[in-house]
Every structure is written in C-alpha cells, then in structure tokens.
Amino acid sequence: MNPTELPHRTVAIVRGSDRQAALRTVVTLAEEGITCAEVSLTTTDALWVIRQARRELGPGAHLGAGTVLTAADAAKAADAGAGFLVTPGLGNDLREAMPLELPTLIGALTPSEVVAAHECGALAVKLFPASLGGPSYLRALRDPFPAIPFVPVGGVDARAARAFLAAGAVAVGAGTPLVGDAAHGGDLAALRRRVAHWRSALAEEVTA
Template sequence: MSGSSYLPLVAILRGVQPHECLSLGHILVDAGYQMIEVPMNSPRPLESIGLLAQEFGQDVLIGAGTVTSVEQVQAIRAVGGRLMVAPNTDAKVIRASKQAGMYTMPGCITPTEALLALETGADALKFFPAGLTPPAVITAIRTILPAGTLVCAVGGIDGSNMAAYMMAGCGGFGLGGSLFQPGISAEAFKRNAETLMNCFISLSQSQESQP
C-alpha cells in the first residue's frame, strides 16, 4: 500500500507512554485510522513507535511527528517507522526521509515553504499551526500548488472546523488534542476517535457528492 492509499487522517499521540500505546493503537485501527504519529517529544517515543510498527505496521502507516533532524529520521526508520511528520520545512530532513523510503509530511506556513517542501520530495503538506493558516489562507496558497497536492491542516482541528478547512481544499488532517491527551480514559479516547473519524468520512462523502 503506497502512502497515497492511506486515509489521510493522522492520529497524533503526543505524550503517549509505551505501556499504553498498543491498547490505544487497537482503538484507532478499529475506528478506521491508517496513520498514527508519536511525536518525538513524547516519553520514549522510539519505543512506542517500535511497538506500534511491530503490531500494526503492515496495514497502518506508523511513525513520528516533531521530527527535526536527520538523526531522528534514521532512528525512527530503524525501529520500523515509515511516517515522518515535521513541524517545519527542512530540506535535509525531507531528503533523508525520502531516501529512507518514508512517507513524508513536512510542516509549512507560507507559499515559499510549501513549494520548497514539494520540490524536495514531500508527499503531503502539513499546514501548521492551523490557527495561523485559516481556511482563507489555505484557499489562496492552494492556487499556486501543483494539482493533486495533499494539503493537511494540523493544530487545533476538531469537529467544529473540519468542514471549513475541507472546503478550502484540505484533503486531510492531523488530530492532536481533540483526539488524545495524556491521562485520557480508554472510553473517552474511543469516543473521540470514532466521533472525529465519522465527521471526516461524512464531510468527505458530502464533498464528493457535490457537482
């Protein structure tokens, strides 16, 4: 399965502990998620990524977020991670990620960064933080991007603003605080996961049915 074949909804488990990542992973996979990110500033992130990759890596794109160095890219790939999500546009990190065969989603906020990321090999663009790139900004930037570019909004995304970003041209999202926060109960996490997934699927189907 190629990166473009995965449902573009990234579950961000910032702050997850290794001992809980598999139970949360099962909830996500059961809810339909196909991309799971453990940010590098989480406790023992490589351990969690390795566990998730071993359990779900054949069917789900597992990897890291907040990736800021070539060394981190290499460490993530070494434990089985195949997803690289960065908060910024760093050509060295993007190239290293692509050379390692990883699905690469760097962060950008300006047309210059967006075009540089694509030129360097990015598979998708992460507009982050979404609060600084409201729908009107993404609509404008999309006009200068190559057709078919996957644009994802990340940072403060929930069921209340997903529709506006989709109308602006976002094909995917990164879900952080609206999905997971350290200490959340399994029941609350499952509810969040299902609610956000249902919202995304409903909006996607509605958009596809429009002439």
C-alpha cells in the first residue's frame, strides 16, 4: 500500500457501535470512491466487520484495522483479513514485535516518537492528534524529517485535509468529519453526501 496513491489520498476511519452499520459504512465508502478504510478495533465486533468487508470488497481492497495496541491485536486483525494496521502510538509490546506482518501506520506526535516509529519500520507516521498542532506543526516536523511520510489523523475535516496535504502530508485520515454517525446506524444517504463534499473539496489539492 502506497499512501500517496490512495484515491483522494484519504483513509476513512470507521468506528461504531453497530457491526452491521459499520460493515455497510465500509462498503458505502468504497462505492462512493473512498476505497481505503480502517476499521477501529474499538468497533463492536470489529474483526467480524473486517472479515465480512473483505469478503464483499475482495482481496484488492485497501482494508485495514485501526487502534491496534498489541501484537495480539495485530495478529487477530491479519487473520481477519486486514491488509494494513494503524496504531495510536507505540507501546513496548508492539515495539518488541516489530516489524509486524502487515504495513503499519504508527501513531506519533513528538519528534522522538516520530524517530521511534520510523526506526520500527512504519509505512508512514500517523501524526496524532493532528488537530493539536495543525498544518504548521506538520511543516515544522518535515524540516528535520523530509523523507518520512506523514498521515495526519484526528479532527481532520475537509478544509484541514486540504491544508495538511498542502503542508506535505502524503494522505490524511478522516473519522467523524467524513463518516459521521453512519457506523452507529446513521443515514447512509447523508454519508454519501459527505463523501461527495469531501471528494469535491479535496479534488483541487489532490490533483495539483
């Protein structure tokens, strides 16, 4: 998986309390062109959602597991069909298990954490929570780390996504601003409208 080649350079973050709704959300996102999604392991029956989504979307879909905290989480997610992993940080258990079987976006915020994630073989550094420092903080990090790919996550709406991409992010992760309440049983028509707005808002920046 190459984050720079993702459609709309977006990783949708699906986190919900209803497993059927979470599954429908992943599938709907793919139908509407957001074809890379991570299912947070905090989602109700998250591994079931990943398995079912993999069956529906096929082996080539960019389908991952998020909120991976331990090596056991990683192994279970891989067994369920996840093609990549996303962590909020890097605890000792994950650090000792690196490199993991699957490409991994490792969460980091400070320069020391960025170095640790990179040394552990992160596919990209998940800058989290991105809203804390904003695009200006990403620019500051890229001065000492120009070769490290960053994917900002946390409070990233369409406007912020454009700004982060302009600041040098290879992609962005979007949860509530994009997915809304769909994974909790919310209106899928509203989800489709949000996706259309998202795609339109990012089109100029992504193709620039």
